[in-house]
Amino acid sequence: MHDLRLPSGLFFTLVGAILCLTALIAPGYRAPLTEFNVNLYAGMGMLLFGGVMLWLGLRRC
16 A cells, blocks of 8 residues: 555645745735734644654655
């Protein structure tokens, strides 16, 4: 069976980086009913999760 940690780690890292860059470059693009930047926090969470998945996937090899 194939290990899905590496592709999912790459995906979440890529999407998290895109969200963090969007939050930092264009802070006006945020949810209208919140006072904080949801893209930044979601991107940081995805980067963390993707990093853990990449670490687990690469540690196995």
